[in-house]
Amino acid sequence: MKAADFAYEKPGNLADALALLADPDRDASPLAGGQSLVPMMNFRMAMPDLLVDLGALDELRGIAPGAAGGLTIGAMTRYADLEASELVATHAPLIAMALPHIAHAAIRYRGTIGGSVALADPAAEMPALMLAMDAEIEAQSSQGSRRIRAAEFFTGIYDTALAPGELVTAIHITAAPEGRRFAFYELARRHGDYAMAGVAVAATGTNRADPRIAFFSVSDRPVRAIRAEAALQAGDAEDAMAALDEIDFAGDLNADARTKRHLAGVVLKRALGRL
Amino acid sequence: MAQTRMIRLTVNGETGSYTVPVRQNLVDFIRNDLGLTGSHVGCEHGVCGACSIEVNGDLVRGCLMFAVQADGAEITTIEGLAESGRGAALRAAFTARNALQCGYCTPGMLATALDYVEGGGAADRDAIRAHLSGNYCRCTGYQSIVDAVCDVIEGRVEA
């Protein structure tokens, strides 16, 4: 199918983009890589009156070392740019591990990190990585800017803490402590498909201190398994597996909630084996 | 009334200005307005890969971009690849290996395979399959396509 008609603007700077998005009388959507929004428009699941193309906002592109170590990644940075980045491989290895599993090469040349985070697809990798890395999401509107912790950002299925007219402008990833280890695992029917279940894990040292366990495609949003983290911290991987019942599992087209519960255990076990 | 915009872009080396409805996707513009029907349209939501083309050197889905977004861009379609001889080795290998039957997937498959080969991809069947995973072929069963890509990388083809 084809998209319904809309008005199109391609602002040359962020302030103009935010002004367009601030108009309460228009149903405006930002357009980033379009790799989720355009299919939704072609299916007419999305029919914005105004498309604000962020493609000319070079200020939202790029990967830079963060002020206190770590990384700052502009919202319009494409998956392909992240794949090619030494900084990402060094300072955000979870992103490097996950990228080959996100869609296909042609999608990764256009899809952006900001688009994926703003969309908050429960089956997407990036939102769960934000949780596992304790990332902060910088958001800006015509009223000003703020930072939102990943733990408070993802509020439900395709739902986030973003206010109307607010754009994701950057992702801030804090510096990992010495000896921090990371592991990623997902199960998909075919390479590049959305996962049936997946997990990102981080922990420090051989005793797996201060662990993070963040699942995607098992619930209505990306979820941290807090009790499983505590069990892992206490040194018991078996208890961690058993603690997964704390998650509010939700089925989708691929599998029902019970299967998701099972698959969560499978991916966690395999990820821990790689940590 | 559909809203329109004037765009200027270069397709296969030829630059022109065109007025396009903003809701028109890039592959429809290329096929219907420019008459370059080598790029195919299957699913119109990014999953089949039949519409794969090159925009500013990047492999993209022609059905997931609006033509208006390509203002100022340089585009290469399968026709452009044929004219320039880029990808001639892949074409020869596809023919030699019977890597197509109906040919519907072939323009997108060639564009994606070229992205892999020119990106310095290895003759590793799993890696080739991963790279081609977003392109559906309903005829060949993929083996012959992977064979053809390996032949090119390992220099077994005279273009």
Ligand SMILES: Cc1cc2nc3c(=O)[nH]c(=O)nc-3n(C[C@H](O)[C@H](O)[C@H](O)COP(=O)(O)OP(=O)(O)OC[C@H]3O[C@@H](n4cnc5c(N)ncnc54)[C@H](O)[C@@H]3O)c2cc1C
């Ligand atoms: C065949 C196929 C397979 C895919 N497989 C996967 C997969 O396995 N895993 C996965 O994670 N994704 C997958 N995707 C989706 C892909 O990752 C998208 O690129 C991504 O979800 C959205 O990024 P985008 O830049 O394309 O955003 P867009 O599609 O442009 O936008 C997505 C949404 O976010 C909003 N938005 C965009 N940018 C911003 C911003 N800066 N601030 C506020 N709102 C914003 C838009 O208005 C829209 O609602 C797949 C897509 C396709 C077509």
Ligand code: FES
């Ligand atoms: S028509 Fe574009 S991917 Fe299928």
Ligand code: FES
């Ligand atoms: S040759 Fe027929 S779909 Fe590939």
